Amino acid sequence: MKAQIHVTLKREVLDPQGDAVRRALGTLGLGExxxxxxxxxIEIELATDDRAEAEAQLTRMCEKLLANPVxxxxxxxxx
Amino acid sequence: MKAQIHVTLKREVLDPQGDAVRRALGTLGLGExxxxxxxxxIEIELATDDRAEAEAQLTRMCEKLLANPVxxxxxxxxx
Numbered sequence: 001m002k003a004q005i006h007v008t009l010k011r012e013v014l015d016p017q018g019d020a021v022r023r024a025l026g027t028l029g030l031g032e033x034x035x036x037x038x039x040x041x042i043e044i045e046l047a048t049d050d051r052a053e054a055e056a057q058l059t060r061m062c063e064k065l066l067a068n069p070v071x072x073x074x075x076x077x078x079x
Numbered sequence: 080m081k082a083q084i085h086v087t088l089k090r091e092v093l094d095p096q097g098d099a100v101r102r103a104l105g106t107l108g109l110g111e112x113x114x115x116x117x118x119x120x121i122e123i124e125l126a127t128d129d130r131a132e133a134e135a136q137l138t139r140m141c142e143k144l145l146a147n148p149v150x151x152x153x154x155x156x157x158x
């Protein structure tokens with residue numbers, strides 16, 4: 001089963017990479033942008049085909065390895 | 080208008096970061112994983128509220144700055 005995990009910085013955490021992208025977009029004249037945030041998109045192919053088990057595994061992976069709970073939020077997306 | 084951009088490595092491009100994550104998940108005993116790919120998730124808040132204009136702007140941003148067309152694919156998601 002293939003799943004996607006979205007890892008994003010919490011709203012209250014500064015995002016220098018996002019700011020740099022926002023400024024670069026302005027400098028290049030590529031459109032008026034109010035805000036940019038850069039996160040991670042992790043695509044995982046699991047051995048299991050059981051949806052509930054997959055969701056439990058993915059949540060544990062995020063909590064233990066993929067996301068930093070102090071600074072980041074995560075969202076698990078199953079097909 | 081808020082939009083999401085998914086930037087992922089093309090299938091034929093090696094992903095050492097994804098491989099490292101896959102091995103780490105195995106080492107930590109967090110579930111059986113066949114494949115992991117790590118990409119970028121870019122959240123952009125545009126000044127425009129016109130859907131067609133937003134899509135055109137975002138596609139141009141990806142082509143010119145956000146994605147490397149040699150190695151990466153991108154997908155624009157509007158609400």
